[in-house]
Amino acid sequence: MNHVILATTSTELTAKVDAATGGRFVAMPAMPSAAGQVLALAGGVPEVVVLDSRPAAEPMLQLTADLTGLFPGIGVVLVSDQPAELGLAAMRAGVRDILDPSAAVDDVRTVLQRAAQLTRPQTPPPGIPLPEDLGASGRIISVVSPKGGVGKTTVATNLAVGLARAVPHSTVLVDLDLQFGDVASALNLDPEYSLADAVHNPARRDTMVLKTFLTLHETGLYVLCAPESPAAADGIGGDDVGRLLQSLATQFRYVVVDTAPGLNEHTLAALDQTTDPVLLTSMDVPGVRGLRKELDTLTDLGMFAEGRFILLNFEDARSGLSIADVEATIGRDVDMTLPRCPVVPASVNQGVPLMQLGGKDPMTRQLGRLVDRFADVPLLAAKPGRRRGRHRGVRVGAR
Ligand SMILES: Nc1ncnc2c1ncn2[C@@H]1O[C@H](COP(=O)(O)OP(=O)(O)OP(=O)(O)O)[C@@H](O)[C@H]1O
Ligand SMILES: [Mg+2]
Numbered sequence: 001m002n003h004v005i006l007a008t009t010s011t012e013l014t015a016k017v018d019a020a021t022g023g024r025f026v027a028m029p030a031m032p033s034a035a036g037q038v039l040a041l042a043g044g045v046p047e048v049v050v051l052d053s054r055p056a057a058e059p060m061l062q063l064t065a066d067l068t069g070l071f072p073g074i075g076v077v078l079v080s081d082q083p084a085e086l087g088l089a090a091m092r093a094g095v096r097d098i099l100d101p102s103a104a105v106d107d108v109r110t111v112l113q114r115a116a117q118l119t120r121p122q123t124p125p126p127g128i129p130l131p132e133d134l135g136a137s138g139r140i141i142s143v144v145s146p147k148g149g150v151g152k153t154t155v156a157t158n159l160a161v162g163l164a165r166a167v168p169h170s171t172v173l174v175d176l177d178l179q180f181g182d183v184a185s186a187l188n189l190d191p192e193y194s195l196a197d198a199v200h201n202p203a204r205r206d207t208m209v210l211k212t213f214l215t216l217h218e219t220g221l222y223v224l225c226a227p228e229s230p231a232a233a234d235g236i237g238g239d240d241v242g243r244l245l246q247s248l249a250t251q252f253r254y255v256v257v258d259t260a261p262g263l264n265e266h267t268l269a270a271l272d273q274t275t276d277p278v279l280l281t282s283m284d285v286p287g288v289r290g291l292r293k294e295l296d297t298l299t300d301l302g303m304f305a306e307g308r309f310i311l312l313n314f315e316d317a318r319s320g321l322s323i324a325d326v327e328a329t330i331g332r333d334v335d336m337t338l339p340r341c342p343v344v345p346a347s348v349n350q351g352v353p354l355m356q357l358g359g360k361d362p363m364t365r366q367l368g369r370l371v372d373r374f375a376d377v378p379l380l381a382a383k384p385g386r387r388r389g390r391h392r393g394v395r396v397g398a399r
Helices: 011-021 035-042 057-070 083-093 105-117 152-166 195-200 207-211 238-251 265-273 285-300 323-330 343-350 362-375
Strands: 004-007 025-027 048-052 075-079 097-099 139-144 171-176 222-224 254-259 276-282 309-315 336-339
Touching: 004 011, 004 035, 011 025, 011 105, 035 057, 048 057, 048 105, 057 075, 057 083, 075 083, 075 105, 083 097, 097 105, 139 152, 139 238, 139 265, 152 171, 152 254, 152 276, 152 309, 152 343, 152 362, 171 195, 171 238, 171 265, 195 238, 207 238, 238 254, 238 265, 254 265, 276 285, 285 323, 309 323, 336 362, 343 362
Parallel strands: 004 025, 004 048, 048 075, 075 097, 139 254, 139 276, 171 222, 171 254, 276 309, 309 336
Antiparallel strands: none
């Protein structure tokens, strides 16, 4: 029994489930109202879901019916001090067992173990945390910058690895730097397939087929690598990118997108689907001025009036620029900074991201904070950025 989700407001029940499972359970932060919320938190299809029906039985019966309707093998245990009243309704909803909240820890353990033993292998398999039709969609976090070489790939790979480690099977990283993408090298991967295969395949709309083009990294992160050569990227349009990201967001809690410098057609198509834009710049005058233009362009396009996350890389006391200078130039606050740190090039050259190495240096610590920022955001509040009207590529800054 290693995949138990608990939904209750009772600290007493939480303590019992904690003792019964040896701490191997995940507590919902609030009572769920939709199956997608349970699956999103579980990062997949859980074996056992414990729903406390004492505050309100009807919504929990409905949720049970939704979960067991989608995944007939799932073991739902309802907590109730009036089991006789639930009776037939519980049976019809597909409840596996009813747990008396006054039960001793040993009895709680027995009920959970029995529910887990009866659990049949689930389809879809683990690694597909957000099935379609559940009303839940993953967050799409795109890392963009007007200039090249400012750390987009460093940030995207580390953020993705951090999220994948925080919530197993939750994250896919897409290398949208279609001509010169280097995510595969940053993660030391030798991919069999690339993004070009995924968008050109005749069955590309089938999400199960799409998954077969992903490469699994040793941290549990799924990756869709850039095509091997710039020529192989020919023929991939903005619409292809939009569809691809939409599909991945039905399958993964977090879709992290690394991009090429500037706002080209592919990046704009990604931003149309993006729920969380991370706007990155280096701490130098050309970089900061480029960011200012990029912010103005996004404003002109009517994108992300709110929710732009400004990340400043290469923070260095000797740069001659202060954060206040940067904020004055861009006309808004910086959300987070990353220090210039010699561990970064070493990790890129080895192909092992800092979030995998888990060091104690200032950059790794700060990247950990960045991961926490995105891991904590509630899923269902996500809204993509969509442009006003249809613009093709916009040139802002240069490589
Ligand atoms: N905080 C940092 N401290 C030191 N070096 C860094 C830092 N961030 C990035 N680098 C280094 O800067 C270089 C460029 O980083 P990266 O490839 O992530 O940038 P990029 O924006 O993706 O570039 P491109 O636009 O060419 O794709 C790399 O060699 C990386 O190791
Ligand atoms: Mg890059």
